[in-house]
Amino acid sequence: MQDYIVESVDKAIDLLMAVARKPNIGVTELAKKTGVTKSRAFRLLHTMEQRKIIKRTSESTYGLGEAMLVLGITASTQTDVIRLATPILEELCQRVNETVQLRIVDGLDALCIAKAEPSRDLRVHANVGRRRPLYAGSPKCLLAFQPQEFIDRCVPLKPPALTAHTPKSRAVILEELIKIRRQGYCVSRGEVSDHQVSCAAPVFALDNSVVATIHVVAPAFRIRESELEHIIRIATSAAQRLSRALGWSEEETAV
Amino acid sequence: MQDYIVESVDKAIDLLMAVARKPNIGVTELAKKTGVTKSRAFRLLHTMEQRKIIKRTSESTYGLGEAMLVLGITASTQTDVIRLATPILEELCQRVNETVQLRIVDGLDALCIAKAEPSRDLRVHANVGRRRPLYAGSPKCLLAFQPQEFIDRCVPLKPPALTAHTPKSRAVILEELIKIRRQGYCVSRGEVSDHQVSCAAPVFALDNSVVATIHVVAPAFRIRESELEHIIRIATSAAQRLSRALGWSEEETAV
DNA sequence: CCGCTTGTTTCGTTAAATGAAACGCATAAG
DNA sequence: CTTATGCGTTTCATTTAACGAAACAAGCGG
Structure with missing residues (x-):
């Protein structure tokens, strides 16, 4: 021992x-x-x-x-991220009238740990427990704020092309991650599934690490540029509110 | 060892x-x-x-x-009851336009392990992970189909009066359990919370044991007798569909 | 029928896990 | 201020519980 x-x-x-x-x-x-x-x-x-x-x-x-x-369900009632996120996700869902998700890093994947869906007939269907690669689509937002060493391990040299819009090389992805860090959110237009648009914003913990991301996913045809901007704004604000609820406070600390 | x-x-x-x-x-x-x-x-x-x-x-x-x-979330994707119940709960929710829940026995409680909520403004709020006593309200449906030995351990002699309609003695509860078994469903009018009506139907497994119950919960003021009957019918049918999906088949086997 | 998988069981050996007691550090009581 | 009592943590010698290897049973495919 x-x-x-x-x-x-x-x-x-x-x-x-x-x-x-x-x-x-x-x-x-x-x-x-x-x-x-x-x-x-x-x-x-x-x-x-x-x-x-x-x-x-x-x-x-x-x-x-x-x-x-049973233990897992109990854990979800005891875990701050989930407990605090639930009402925020529901409000966000109602305001954008689209499916929203909360994702965390687990292993090499982005794992969906909570969701909220509007009851309109046509919507993107989400599933708690579903995994997605971190290097394509809005999950990149989660990846962007991980340690570089982890990023290097995650991103394959030749990422499989899921759609015509999937980033085609490692270099492109790394480029995009920089952009995401700079602008503080991420947008994906059909990178994972055709006809599907999504955006994501990071959730920060006390130590300024990103513990989760909030995603909004929608059918591409009904999202114009102006609507997308609107969605990004409220998604980002929801993520910020969750961050604050977790004890984070905005500051420009140089690391 | x-x-x-x-x-x-x-x-x-x-x-x-x-x-x-x-x-x-x-x-x-x-x-x-x-x-x-x-x-x-x-x-x-x-x-x-x-x-x-x-x-x-x-x-x-x-x-x-x-x-x-993470393990719990993974377990929920691997567990038949949950996986099969989710679409059924969602359809039921849409049809009755009220909050629905899936409950199982854990310890001495009825534990909510899945739910679906309509997006109308006024609705009963449900929470995965929330526990309720088995001896009052619609959770009695879950209790009714447990072994008698377990029932005896669960039901207190003097159940605490949560509302004016909470069953007042052990004898009354045992009486009601018999009725529930006979009619195959359970109705509660304000037994746990005032102004709240709920009904529940049992979900059977292969061996004819009851592994879960499906509940519909609604604000009392908008549920008339005729609506309640309608809700009971489709809730019962949803529970039956879930039972069949789990491999159960209707039969009149004497135990 | 034989060989190659499984999962399960046995058994002797040993080191991994243990209980008791000591330790340091709090806060509460005197 | 000193003492007492509680906590989480650490130590260490003892022994038993956990182990690996090998045997066993059962199923499948060639």
């Missing part, structure tokens, strides 16, 4: 994360992924299964369990 | 659940609650803290962490 870490618990968490990342696989493969022996993996998985942290999705594959769901 | 349970992991889960149930308390109190020594609790908590399963909410208190949030 090094430095107060209980290794079996640590390894159990490794396995849990592995199950989350790729469900419906068995003991052997999970053991391989996490670098533990098969018998150890079996015992740790068995322990978590008894407690419903994970469950069997078939006779010999695992997935996250019901206890995990 | 008994029966393939890794005790340190098991105890870590105990602590995790304790943190979830009552956040913002310290090592000593958590150790007491879970029946482990202070040093053990400290090490297990420290291990989970490093992995962001939990985090400090102050210098010496704990709460659920960001990894927990």
